[in-house]
Amino acid sequence: MRIGELAKATGTKAETIRYYEREGILPAADRTAGNYRDYSNEHLATLSFVRRARGLGFSTSQVKELLTLSDNDDKSCSDVDQLVRQQLKEVNRKIENLILLRDELSQMLQSCEASRIGDCQIVERLAQSPQVWR
Amino acid sequence: MRIGELAKATGTKAETIRYYEREGILPAADRTAGNYRDYSNEHLATLSFVRRARGLGFSTSQVKELLTLSDNDDKSCSDVDQLVRQQLKEVNRKIENLILLRDELSQMLQSCEASRIGDCQIVERLAQSPQVWR
DNA sequence: ATGCACCTTGTAGCAACTACAAGGTCAAGC
DNA sequence: GCTTGACCTTGTAGTTGCTACAAGGTGCAT
Structure with missing residues (x-):
């Protein structure tokens, strides 16, 4: 083809x-x-x-590794297992970070809701410290 | 400085x-x-x-946007709010995908555990369809 | 005056593609 | 037989968000 x-x-x-x-x-x-x-x-x-x-x-180099591992069948299983485990760990790390990030973002939105009458705090929140930004 | x-x-x-x-x-x-x-x-x-x-x-171009938005104070709040909302959505999307991914990876590991005596299925699982790979 | 930490510009590299440009191949239709 | 159009070829450059040099200039202490 x-x-x-x-x-x-x-x-x-x-x-x-x-x-x-x-x-x-x-x-x-x-x-x-x-x-x-x-x-x-x-x-x-x-x-x-x-x-x-x-x-x-998996990164391209990990993919290459997986490909060569799956070529020689003996001994490969534990190595493949290792790679998958590592990847799983990485994924969990990412998920945790993203959840923290999500919480921060939704708190920002809430602070905006809360102060409908005044002006919203999002920019101030991003600036983080109470100093006036610009 | x-x-x-x-x-x-x-x-x-x-x-x-x-x-x-x-x-x-x-x-x-x-x-x-x-x-x-x-x-x-x-x-x-x-x-x-x-x-x-x-x-x-936030991407660098989003950051630039945020910066210009926070420069002219009026009207900016809803635009900023919009950007934050968009980013939150994106983050949620990523989290969901990563969770799916995590499930697949841990299922792979479990299928490896299960077949300790025989040979593990990880590579087959990656290959997905029951055709012999290589 | 010599060493050292720090600064300057410019360029190239990373991952994992994506997007051209300029040209070649092949089958169909007239 | 010739054109049209879809598909293919190679090569090179762009993307994002930095990071890492290299070759040289500055500033300050000893």
Whole structure:
């Protein structure tokens, strides 16, 4: 299949696929007589894997690692497990930070509500300290 | 104050401050006889504002908007409110996605636990469809 | 006058794409 | 057989928000 078809099948832009090839994430495809890339079902499977892992927040280098790990089956399981665990930790960290952030933002909005009659405090809140800003 | 002092006071690298100046986020400072940047307390307040807003996940262009909004006091409150609301929505979206992601990752780990004796399913799970990957 | 911390500008790098530009290929329609 | 249009090729530059040099200037203490 040609790059456009693969792109459609995986929801990836053709340019991104070429980028993955340049970066060694996706193996290079065969070429047709007219120098078009010609992808196999293995490519399709690999690219799906890559997109899914990226969607789960793995970096491209982690994805590369996952790919090589899944190539040699023995011993790989604990390494893969390790990577997933690390990623899970990272995700939890992000969630916690975002929740703090959400709380701050909604407090800002509430302080705006509260002072409908006067002028809202959002800018002051952002400026944080009670000094007049500008 | 010189750039290093401002940097220390706000927890920003000097290079980042110069970057903000180039990008028009922070107004240019006066210069000393020796061509060093010489910052005022207003700069300090503005930079604190910028860092705080960035820390809350506002993009640099949103920060610029917030800065200009807070410059002309009238009418600004509802616009600021709007920006904060938008940001809050975005943050909630991110949190939801991350929670989905977390669930998937921990399910992966559990399927690994479950099949201690056999080989773990993580790679298969990533590959998603039951086709053999590679 | 010499060392050192600090400053200046300019440029390049990071991640992970995305967006051109300028040109080649291929099938369909007239 | 020739054109049109969709698709493909390579290469390069842009995006966001910094960060990291390199090569040189300033300011102050010893």
